[in-house]
Amino acid sequence: MLSVKNLCYSVGTKQLIKDLSFELHPGEFLAILGANGAGKTTLMHCLAGLNKPDSGEVLLGKHNIKSMNRIEIAQQMALVPQQQETAFAFSALEMVVMGKTPYLSTFDSPSAQDIEDARNVMKILDIGGLAKSDYNHLSGGERQLVLLARALLQSQKLLLLDEPTNHLDYRNRFQILSQVKRSCTESNTAVVAILHDPNLAQIYADKVLLLEHGKLLDFGCKQDVMTAENISRLYGLPITAHPIEQQQMFMPQNILTNSNSKxxxxxxxxxxxxxxxxxxxxxxxxxxxxxxxxxxxxxxxxxxxxxxxxxxxxxxxxxxxxxxxxxxxxxxxxxxxxxxxxxxxxxxxxxxxxxxxxxxxxxxxxxxxxxxxxxxxxxxxxxxxxxxxxxxxxxxxxxxxxxxxxxxxxxxxxxxxxxxxxxxxxxxxxxxx
Amino acid sequence: MSLAVNTVKAPNMQAKKLYTTIGWLIMVFIVITVGVFAGRFSISVTDVLSAFQKLPSVLYGLIKNGTVTDELNQAERVLILIRFPRLLTALLVGAGLAVSGAVYQGVFRNPLVSPDILGVASGCMFGAALGLLLPGSGWFMVQALAFIFGLSAATAAMLMAKRFGSNSLLLMIMTGIIVGSLFSAGLTMMKALADPYGELPAIIFWLMGSMSTSSWSTVFQLSVPVLLGYGVIHSLRYRLNVLCLGDQQSQSLGIEPEKLRLILIIISSFIVASCVATVGQVAWIGLVVPHMVRTFTGANNIKLVPLATIIGALFLLLADSVARASLSIEIPIGIVTSLVGAPLFAFLLFRFRQGGHY
The missing domain is CATH 3.40.50.300 (P-loop containing nucleotide triphosphate hydrolases)
Incomplete structure (x- = not known):
């Protein structure tokens, strides 16, 4: 579905992404983890074709996204950006309908059918009741669901999520990621999500990519990549893995012990x-x-x-x-x-x-x-x-x-x-x- | 289940749409009627009817021979040769300024932006003053210079922003300010140089804006850019919605923001330049009409663009009627738009604030 080969990207003389390669198949959930400023969002914008890489390639299916136009890319992959206010007051439904944009010809507006489709996606995500609300007045969790609904309406082949759990409360975090995960299993959607909590990656991801200063620290199946050593190195914080049920959960060492006798x-x-x-x-x-x-x-x-x-x-x-x-x-x-x-x-x-x-x-x-x-x-x-x-x-x-x-x-x-x-x-x- | 809901809902929605349309048509009719009858010269209904009957042949004669060949009485002359073209000019200018205001606000993602933002109006005023000062230049020259300088101001602002190597909206606003202030300085210079008894009043009256010189040629000259421009904007208005979300999101939704933005700015600058060049500066409409409309339609440009256009047109027509009829001298139109518009806008803000659009 998505394969990245030797990707390099720089702004001015500063190299932000250094020689990155990885691959993602349909139905897989890839979590990107990294410290602040490691280049996660930059990488995601390279994948979405918003940043033009210096060298290397991003392949969507068999096509290099360099040779695809914006509409072709938008029909294949949908981006859920970090949420921000819009300058004008669009309703939630109007926001969701915009997911149909890549399927409209230049002079078209969305049809009644498009609006009906948007309503259905909102119903599936359980936000049907928000259709008429002002997007800027929604809570963080509701906005995120609206953006997710828009993305699902746009494409169910590949979803890119930029820090989807930001601003979300404890319940909404799990809710939104469960929803995304469901899309992976039911619609065979490939997902790339930037996450901040290694435990969420541990719960939802199939594959994990660890990004350290724009370089690949590790990439692979969750079981191989998610080790206490890797996570400790990634965040520069000593972390221990604790088994809970069948999962390994990560916790900073100083939180669970009172003294470092070691x-x-x-x-x-x-x-x-x-x-x-x-x-x-x-x-x-x-x-x-x-x-x-x-x-x-x-x-x-x-x-x-x-x-x-x-x-x-x-x-x-x-x-x-x-x-x-x-x-x-x-x-x-x-x-x-x-x-x-x-x-x-x-x-x-x-x-x-x-x-x-x-x-x-x-x-x-x-x-x-x-x-x-x-x-x-x-x-x-x-x-x-x-x-x-x-x-x-x-x-x-x-x-x-x-x-x-x-x-x-x-x-x-x-x-x-x-x-x-x-x-x-x-x-x-x-x-x- | 969802099917049942739809069948119940659909006729309701359609009926509502129909009523709204009929309501608008009635409003348009009333405002135009007011416009036809308002003025120092009193007019009867029979005059209006006979004027309408003779209108086609007069227009035909105007286009073919350039003069009026028909026999007309005084009331018909006033209606056909003065009042009708003036009404249409007001409608076109109001529509043009309002629609370009809506577009500029969407493109710059900022509700405080008016169509002068790229220096178009300053350029026009400079051009017009230049035309009024140049010896031997007629009315056509004044308008042509105003139009040319208005467009060059916007072009200069955009080229400068591009040259600075960034497509940021903020930068474009700043280059607009740079170009605008240069042209304003030029305009002040012209005023200083102008003959205080002949040229200076002419410049000042032109700057205040007036529709008193409108004729059928003004109407033809305006209708091309305004109607064509509106046509393109109308068909691109959904894309404008997406553009309002910012470059990143609109790109990821399959739109090329730079291209779309350029097209929309060019078209609306063209409209603004032709409006300002024809009637002088009319304050308020471009900035506030889109706002007023947004208080009850929301941000969706599908509704906002056509409604702002209609309301802008009606608003200016009404303001012009007031300007003509209220006092024995004609009040500059810019004053009326602000005097009537400001309280109206305050009322709308107060009334709809609870609705949540602001």
Missing amino acids: IAIVTGESGSGKTTAITELIQHCLDINIKPKGILCPGKIKDGLRSSSEIINIATQERCEFSKRIDKLDSYTSTRFTFTKEGMALGNKALAPEEYTDGDVCIIDEIGPMELGAKGFGTLIAPLLAVDNTRHIWVVRPNLVTQVCRHWSLNKPLVIDCRDEDIQQKLLNFVTQ
Whole structure:
């Protein structure tokens, strides 16, 4: 029904959609999930032919939408936009009838039959009573149903829904998506919907597309894509999947637990021996047969200033140069330090969530301003926290501790100053508890 | 079930439609009658009947020879050569301004927009003043210059908006303001330069708007753009509904908004330019008549476009009758439209506000 190949779209020099490909079949419900500003609506407008892609193609059936005119596209796919007020007061029925527009010739107006069809669709959606009401005076839920009715009148082949659950109350959210889902199963309609709640995607979608900064993070069947790690990474928030009946439901970790007994933060000013303490701890762990994973970044001091650092994969003991001081500001780090490609690759591998299993200890030296800005290894931290029963030891500067706790929604983690005399004992207790 | 409901409903609806149509026809008849009889020269019913009988042959003679060959008494002369063309001019101008107001408001998705928004009226006034100042230019020259400058103002505003690289409506409104203020400055310049005893009053009276110079040639000259323009707008009026939803939604409903918008703006600017060029500036109608009609039809252009046209036409005819008949001198038509229209609009707003259209 709909297939997208290597889609790229940019505005000015800013690339908003990067090399995206996926496919959708009739009767399937595809949910697009992504953080604010990830490019979800931009992508949807590319699918609807409202944005002209730079390269790649959008195929509707066998035809590239580039070669189709507006009417041909409109007869195949209907868009339910984010709701907004209209400048003039149209009645709900008048709004719904507009779904017939692509079937009217240029100088035509809707016939009595068209109006009757519109009334029937409204009846099916249980909003027949609203026909004469002013659209601008309807509630959010009613407007959404009116827009959905218009879309169903327009085309039942492919529906695009841009945040259909916005402004809707708890009941209406389920009602509108159930209605859409019914259309999938009864009329074999293919649906693409931008959703904000992963649980709604979990309940209604067949396929899920995760969009991260315009890039595809993952796409596929719900079962494969909807994992706690993926969702955590997508929103930068540690999330756990809880089974309810037959479904996995997602919840932020800090909401269901009172304290994060799984996180210890080692803190101390620059040069106070944080990395040394961690190195010592690793040795103690190995002594009692616990094999910690993660990264360690010992710095080299020159003339009282940190001049460069190395990165070490704790599990494999691979090491390479990581950061060095340069003369000008680096555009990626916004500091006078620059990261090496090999260093980043080594770190990304050492912290890849799929490398971690139940009971692992993950050490991150260190979490700084870069990570807080979703750069460096920042995007990996939430998914790491989502791995069940792992324990984490982070090195954080004192002035960033509160910020780090807030950013990843940590409840009362164990915070240890690196000059604490009992630090080794405390960390060992934490690792072995 | 639904079939049963329909059969009960349909005759009711049809009857209602019929009554509404008859009601409108009666209203049109009354207003035209008022227009025919109003004026300083009193007229009897027999005069009107005989004037109607002679009308075809007079018109035929006018078209064929350019002069009146028939024998006419004074009352018939007044009716056929002055009052009838004036009535028709008022109807055409009122219809033209109202329909283009409705279109502009829909296209710009803004109920506060009037047909002057792209600088058409400013351009017309500048052109007319230029015509009145140029030595040796006759009445035709004044109208032609007004028309040409009115259209060039709108064209300039639209080209400028396009050149700035965006098709945003807001930008078009702003370029309209730029062009409009340039032409207004030009107009003031003309007034400053004009001879204060001959040319300046002429310019000022022209600006106030009047239908006193209408003749059958005015009617022919106006009827082409107004009737043709209305025809196209009438058949595109459903698309205008969809256009009111904004570019994104209208595109996803299979409409090409840029093209449609361009067509509608060109047609309505054409109508406005020819109206203003012929009778001067008539305030109020283009902005407020669509509003007044919207208070009882709602936003649906299927009803709004024809009704606004009819009401605009009748309204101007009525206003012109008042302007001619109420005082011994003729009151400028723009004053009457505002004086009569403002309280009427206030009343409608008050009366229909509960209906929920505003």
